[in-house]
Amino acid sequence: MPRAGQRPRLVDVAERADVSLATASRALAGRDGVSAQVADRVRRVARELGYVANPYARTLAGGASSTVGLIVHQVDDPYFSEIAGGVIQLAAEQGLLVQICQSGRDPAYELQQLRHLIAQRVGIILISGSGYDDPRVEAEARAELAAFQDHGGRVAAIGRHALGVDAVLPDNEAGGRALAQHLVDLGHRRIAVAAGSAGLTTVADRLAGVSSALRQRGLPPSDLVVVHGEFTRGGGRAATEQILNEHPETTAIVALNDAMATGVLSTLRSRRIPVPGRMSVVGFDDVSVAADLAPSLTTIRLPMTEMGRTALTLALKPRSARPRRRSTGHLLVVRDSTGPAPVA
């Protein structure tokens, strides 16, 4: 009999269904070795009692943990919150709970968060954001994750490939290439890049795409100005100041994510530089505000919600011998922030 004012336990269900604890457990887990008739009875009783398994007891006893940990660089960056939205959506559909952590783009702190999640025995870890160029940190994270997987943990990464785990990967290089080609086709020759921190692999990849497009179009690489800063609006503002001061001949700015692009646009506006009349601007990611900026932003669309869902899907599947990769599509979305290069 359920104790008054307490949630029903498995024994309560078992007693009321007149079976043993083991049978009740098996029936609810959908394991076989239980006749259909008994299984039905148990499930019915469980429903009547409003029984929900205690996840702590379940996990302790060796059942699967039902929580997924998600590490992002920063939750209030739309790129990450849209990815998180996808993860949370699918997790809810699967009856999983999502534990979310942010690393603040600090590799050491991220590693600490990762260890914390592992120590807390979450079942699944999703890790999203750029990898770090620092081989030491990445190697440590990789080792930690490998050990975690050996103990039955499940892992997937979003947007980073050096971790030795299943990953969903946008083609950052192709995206960068598409942006640069678009600008070159509009006649731009003096292009500057507002890049995120030099240590992030995403930055390197997108940048490589931009460079390769310029090479393809036969432009001297020396024409490309690259300014590194934070992958944020503030970083975009700072980079813009620097570009305007040091390279006034620039006619187009490639911001390597939309957050920076937002900062770029904001600074250009306050400097009263017409966009795209005097300066074209492109971003990357297509976060949902990109369409509502003024002018609306030309950018590369990444299916962020979908990326979150796919990552969780990967982690939910049984582990494969070799890390799986899922590449995501991307799409150049041309809006109002780009136009023909001004005539000199």
Add this chain to the structure above:
Amino acid sequence: MPRAGQRPRLVDVAERADVSLATASRALAGRDGVSAQVADRVRRVARELGYVANPYARTLAGGASSTVGLIVHQVDDPYFSEIAGGVIQLAAEQGLLVQICQSGRDPAYELQQLRHLIAQRVGIILISGSGYDDPRVEAEARAELAAFQDHGGRVAAIGRHALGVDAVLPDNEAGGRALAQHLVDLGHRRIAVAAGSAGLTTVADRLAGVSSALRQRGLPPSDLVVVHGEFTRGGGRAATEQILNEHPETTAIVALNDAMATGVLSTLRSRRIPVPGRMSVVGFDDVSVAADLAPSLTTIRLPMTEMGRTALTLALKPRSARPRRRSTGHLLVVRDSTGPAPVA
């Protein structure tokens, strides 16, 4: 001795420190009844071994659960992601993990998420977002939360007052009043409100503030046009269309949150209506992009990160007899989206 390839358990620590399990547990929990010398030894051994308590075992045995559940309307809405950022920050500092859920602004689904969290035995629940006008749903949630608290659970709400739990509350009405006063002082008489869903208490409160300011200034309430829609950019766009079509005499639009304001600005731009020359626009919340919109948005600043932290702080304190309230400050931030009413 720790089993090879396994995380150390409390017994491992106890054996190595040459004390009993109970003493080790007490020492690490900082409970008294342990001599300082022994406690030190245990702590040192634990550190050497890299011991981290298994939270499932701990919770099962009756210790406090170390996870806080956070329910928000939508994670990729900056208002919520900034609040979540604050919660996650403080939680990390305290060694707590945050489980995040989103309700999609559906009261029924939110209730389901709440039950899920409770069933999962999270220790602390934070619930953020507008309450719903529907007394049925709010009463059910309230009952659920009361029972949860009676079993030792901790709860705090952010921005909703009808739940009978500790809450941190922005003064939505005063904020609405400040916005309307600002507009009236600029000479606006034909003001329209782009309001979120009529069922949300936040909407009602902010709206009440706007109305009361107009009354105070002696303007006929019939001059106020109110259009309800979703509390999103799309909702803002739709509301703007309706306002422009049905009330072309309008000179200022009050969007009841920044998301809607973003949509309002976007629509005005595509209709080539100068802001603030022909139409002034204000928002509410001061999400971080508000300053980067074009034109930058006049709005009410709410300390969202702080609100998240405060809510967790409240929930961490021992339960008080009566629900506590913390009101947050708010500040009218005047930027470029508002100006004098055009002369007729």
Add this chain to the structure above:
DNA sequence: CTAGGGTACGTAAGCGCTTACGTAAGCGCT
């Protein structure tokens, strides 16, 4: 010198679940 009480620790009983193992019944086969 002993009773009473505090302090520091150990023993062991759970928390609610999963699952290895045991067992009884039913089946087809030789």
Add this chain to the structure above:
DNA sequence: AGCGCTTACGTAAGCGCTTACGTACCCTAG
């Protein structure tokens, strides 16, 4: 009929912790 195999279920041993209770010891008071 007797054997082994499968099926359907029960028994009980944990998972790793917390904590009520027991015990040895020392200190103080009478």
